[in-house]
Amino acid sequence: GSLAEDKQALLDFLTAVPHGRGLNWRRATDVCSRWTGVTCSADGSRVIAVRLPGIGFSGPIPPNTLSRLSALRILSLRSNRLSGPFPADFANLTTLTGLHLQFNSFSGSLPSHFSPWKNLTALDLSFNDFNGSIPASVSNLTQLTALNLSNNSLSGQIPDLKLPNLLFLNLSHNHLNGTIPKSLQRFPNSSFSGNDLSPIYPLTSSSLPAPAPLPPSPSQVPRAVPMRKLSESAILGIAVGGCVFLFVMLALFLYLCCSRGGEESFVSGKGSKGYRSPEKAVTGSQDVNNRLVFFEGCPFAFDLEDLLRASAEVLGKGSFGTAYKAVLEDSTTVVVKRLKEAGVGKKEFEQQMEVVGRIKHENVVELKAYYYSKDEKLMVYDYYSQGSVFSLLHGKRGQDRIPLDWETRLKIALGAARGIARIHIENNGKLVHGNIKSSNVFLGNQQYGCVADLGLPSIINPMVPPVSRTAGYRAPEVVDTRKASQASDVYSFGVLLLELLTGKSPIRVVGGGDEVIHLVRWVHSVVREEWTAEVFDVELMRFPNIEEEMVEMLQIAMNCVTRMPERRPKMPEVVRMIEGVRRFDSGNRPSAEFRSEGSAPTPAQDAQAISAPQ
Numbered sequence: 001g002s003l004a005e006d007k008q009a010l011l012d013f014l015t016a017v018p019h020g021r022g023l024n025w026r027r028a029t030d031v032c033s034r035w036t037g038v039t040c041s042a043d044g045s046r047v048i049a050v051r052l053p054g055i056g057f058s059g060p061i062p063p064n065t066l067s068r069l070s071a072l073r074i075l076s077l078r079s080n081r082l083s084g085p086f087p088a089d090f091a092n093l094t095t096l097t098g099l100h101l102q103f104n105s106f107s108g109s110l111p112s113h114f115s116p117w118k119n120l121t122a123l124d125l126s127f128n129d130f131n132g133s134i135p136a137s138v139s140n141l142t143q144l145t146a147l148n149l150s151n152n153s154l155s156g157q158i159p160d161l162k163l164p165n166l167l168f169l170n171l172s173h174n175h176l177n178g179t180i181p182k183s184l185q186r187f188p189n190s191s192f193s194g195n196d197l198s199p200i201y202p203l204t205s206s207s208l209p210a211p212a213p214l215p216p217s218p219s220q221v222p223r224a225v226p227m228r229k230l231s232e233s234a235i236l237g238i239a240v241g242g243c244v245f246l247f248v249m250l251a252l253f254l255y256l257c258c259s260r261g262g263e264e265s266f267v268s269g270k271g272s273k274g275y276r277s278p279e280k281a282v283t284g285s286q287d288v289n290n291r292l293v294f295f296e297g298c299p300f301a302f303d304l305e306d307l308l309r310a311s312a313e314v315l316g317k318g319s320f321g322t323a324y325k326a327v328l329e330d331s332t333t334v335v336v337k338r339l340k341e342a343g344v345g346k347k348e349f350e351q352q353m354e355v356v357g358r359i360k361h362e363n364v365v366e367l368k369a370y371y372y373s374k375d376e377k378l379m380v381y382d383y384y385s386q387g388s389v390f391s392l393l394h395g396k397r398g399q400d401r402i403p404l405d406w407e408t409r410l411k412i413a414l415g416a417a418r419g420i421a422r423i424h425i426e427n428n429g430k431l432v433h434g435n436i437k438s439s440n441v442f443l444g445n446q447q448y449g450c451v452a453d454l455g456l457p458s459i460i461n462p463m464v465p466p467v468s469r470t471a472g473y474r475a476p477e478v479v480d481t482r483k484a485s486q487a488s489d490v491y492s493f494g495v496l497l498l499e500l501l502t503g504k505s506p507i508r509v510v511g512g513g514d515e516v517i518h519l520v521r522w523v524h525s526v527v528r529e530e531w532t533a534e535v536f537d538v539e540l541m542r543f544p545n546i547e548e549e550m551v552e553m554l555q556i557a558m559n560c561v562t563r564m565p566e567r568r569p570k571m572p573e574v575v576r577m578i579e580g581v582r583r584f585d586s587g588n589r590p591s592a593e594f595r596s597e598g599s600a601p602t603p604a605q606d607a608q609a610i611s612a613p614q
């Protein structure tokens with residue numbers, strides 16, 4: 001495949017399909033930069049997304065047109081008048097992550113094999129005329145997070161779908177019968193309404209059968225459990241899986257938000273299929289008091305519903321909640337952090353968010369928006385595609401590994417230091433980050449470090465087990481008092497520097513779990529034994545003439561991890577020291593880049609800083 005071939009495939013599609021609105025697709029213009037609805041890969045070599053909602057396309061999708069876009073990840077043709085069967089040759093689109101064909105007039109059966117779309121996370125075929133049964137092979141879509149088949153004419157039983165990542169399901173308004181399979185009972189009633197499913201009876205304690213000597217086989221047990229009860233117990237079960245539970249709750253909550261407003265359009269939409277503007281397909285439905293609050297200058301325009309429709313992926317579970325990556329249909333990628341129960345009320349929460357949201361600095365990951373309701377607290381950030389410093393340092397092992405060079409590590413350190421120094425100015429010089437660690441530092445502009453996740457410890461009490469990643473960054477006084485301070489931020493930053501220098505995690509468990517090695521103690525012992533060179537990451541050894549700089553950086557790090565908080569340098573001082581590392585440049589590297597205007601330290605200041613007591 002090539003870009004020229006992709007372009008031709010799109011032109012072939014456009015020529016063959018009647019459409020109401022004109023499209024600015026001309027052979028002479030650049031497909032990546034000029035064509036409406038088309039997105040190319042970062043290197044401009046392939047078309048990766050096509051979004052053409054509400055263009056007025058009608059008739060079937062001609063074979064061998066769109067299916068030639070072999071690098072396509074997102075295809076949205078929602079809200080058109082497309083008809084005919086589900087295009088069989090879409091099986092060639094094996095890289096699809098999102099397929100949105102809702103609000104059209106497709107008919108016939110669903111594809112019998114779903115195995116080609118291994119990466120699919122969102123599938124929306126709602127508001128069409130698909131009939132036949134739901135194939136069990138939907139279970140092959142193991143990455144699926146959102147499945148909407150509502151408002152079709154699907155019949156038969158719902159197969160037992162094993163979709164562990166599914167957080168949004170809508171099968172409502174079809175002709176499905178039988179019972180809801182166990183695997184899907186975690187979803188709310190509304191996911192299944194408007195079908196001919198067997199009624200579900202309420203379960204009261206008196207209706208519980210007396211224990212039988214021989215339990216009947218599962219197939220004999222009537223589903224005599226109300227959805228609400230069921231989902232509660234299902235949720236309880238799932239809670240053990242932690243992550244899945246959070247997912248379901250998010251889905252439930254967001255789904256309820258959506259279905260309140262969505263219900264009307266679903267009812268009226270049933271009879272009048274066909275053209276529908278994309279605006280109508282999206283219904284605003286949140287409680288005015290519980291909106292996403294955007295900060296000034298934020299270019300995003302989406303609501304909770306859009307977040308719900310986005311294909312979401314769990315990035316990880318941290319001490320304050322779970323982070324999701326959400327790709328909205330307009331290809332905006334954001335990170336949604338779903339916080340655990342906040343320890344403060346709405347007002348305090350909002351105040352803290354305002355403080356955090358005010359910080360606009362190139363080395364601080366910007367908080368774009370937040371959401372607060374009784375049951376749900378969300379924070380929205382930009383997505384950093386290169387991953388965190390943690391994953392860059394300790395991620396991919398083996399042959400494909402690209403070691404982080406010294407240049408980049410210096411920039412990460414300097415950027416992060418500047419970001420933290422900026423945070424420490426805020427709130428009359430009292431704001432504390434409270435959670436500095438490598439998984440909260442990202443590569444920003446020109447690879448400088450960018451710190452994320454600030455100010456959370458003051459609103460949520462983190463649970464930090466003594467042997468955990470986070471624990472390795474905690475200053476000794478925080479372990480005792482549990483109170484983070486600017487001085488403890490300096491300590492955590494020092495640990496981050498040691499991590500960059502040694503390539504080692506702050507806490508390592510060795511000897512089959514018997515021995516815990518704390519990075520700070522280990523470095524102390526190695527340095528004490530005068531094996532300093534042994535400290536450094538072997539991956540740095542291939543870069544020439546950097547030992548001097550590394551030793552200097554090690555001194556700065558050791559300063560930061562001084563045991564007594566009051567003896568640690570302040571963040572602006574740390575910034576100056578790191579900027580100073582390049583002052584002793586041997587002349588073979590550009591050094592100006594690391595100077596901030598007018599803040600270069602004097603040699604005396606430097607010497608003092610580096611020889612400060614440990």
Ligand SMILES: Nc1ncnc2c1ncn2[C@@H]1O[C@H](COP(=O)(O)OP(=O)(O)OP(=O)(O)O)[C@@H](O)[C@H]1O
Nearest residue numbers: 315316317318319320323335381382383384388439
């Ligand atoms: N804005 C972002 N862009 C890209 N990845 C992110 C972003 N924010 C968080 N992540 C990644 O998501 C994962 C989970 O993040 P999260 O902040 O929830 O947990 P953590 O950093 O491991 O712990 P903590 O909650 O203590 O900060 C981490 O791997 C983190 O690097």
